Amino acid sequence: MPLRVGVIGAGFMGRHHVRIYREMPEVELVGVADVDESAAEVAAEYHVSFFKDYRKVLELQPELVSIAVPTSLHHEIALAALRNGTHVLVEKPISNRLDHAREIVQAGAESCCKVFVGHVERFNPAIRSLKEVLQKGTLGQVHSIANLRVGRYNKRIFDTGIILDLGTHDIDLISYLFGHRAASVFAVGSLQPGRDYEDHATITLKFDQDQTGYIELSWLSPYKVRKMFVTGTRHFGLVDLIEQSIIVYDGQRWADSGLVSRDEPLKLELASVVEAVQHDLPPSVSGEDSIYTLQVALEAMRSYREGKAFHFPEFAGSSYPIGNK
Structure with a gap:
């Protein structure tokens, strides 16, 4: 079964996550979210459902989400995803606050979900x-x-x-x-x-x-x-x-x-993340x-x-x- 994946944030980096996931036969890209409606063009280009509210993507019960939003928003969205039982790949840096970073990693441990951080x-x-x-x-x-x-x-x-x-x-x-x-x-x-x-x-x-x-x-x-x-x-x-x-x-x-x-570093990174989720492997870059x-x-x-x-x-x-x- 393909891995169900969502992308939250379809700007500079997120659009590349969308592109690469769509190229991966082992992935089913279920939704893309971004507060900027212009990002709907990215979703349309790759024939993926688009939402302005990231919670709508989480409602689709993806097994993994990429979080490619401004750093100050990582904490809120990562915690929501982890509490939803979803593995997360957070673009680096993990947060702009040390206490928030620790809370993300702790939430991953408590939910038995993996936390990957995109040090590409x-x-x-x-x-x-x-x-x-x-x-x-x-x-x-x-x-x-x-x-x-x-x-x-x-x-x-x-x-x-x-x-x-x-x-x-x-x-x-x-x-x-x-x-x-x-x-x-x-x-x-x-x-x-x-x-x-x-x-x-x-x-x-x-x-x-x-x-x-x-x-x-x-x-x-x-x-x-x-x-x-x-x-x-x-x-x-x-x-x-x-x-x-x-x-x-x-x-x-x-x-x-x-x-x-x-090779393209991001492609190698996402392949590593997908493999780790599918085969229960530890993250190459840990929280x-x-x-x-x-x-x-x-x-x-x-x-x-x-x-x-x-x-x-x-x-x-x-x-x-x-x-x-």
């Missing part, structure tokens, strides 16, 4: 290949990972700044690649006149094993760039998350790793992972506002991801 870059083939490169020791001991994530500001983002919206990708990725959680965070940031949240930030993550993560974020760039610079004791790696490529410099020349099999990422991001925001670093003694010696993969 984990499914980028370049990241999966880079993880293999690091595990093989190709670069030697890795001392630093520097991520550059810049592009134009998107007006759809109105309830959060760049650290929560984009920086959570890189906090998660760097921790995932190092294999443990950060010991401290320090950040600087700025915002354009007339905006309520930061649109540029630089974040430094310190880890226990003499490892450092650097994150550069900006909504002020005319160009979209998603790159990672990985410095090891033997070699240097350059990863392009858009091109899905890894090249390695050995001190004399650059060489393509030849390991990346390109606990996302609570950690949110906590570090919130402290990064606090750091740039107060001008000082914040430490995480509770994370000492803790591996990452906290989940199963």
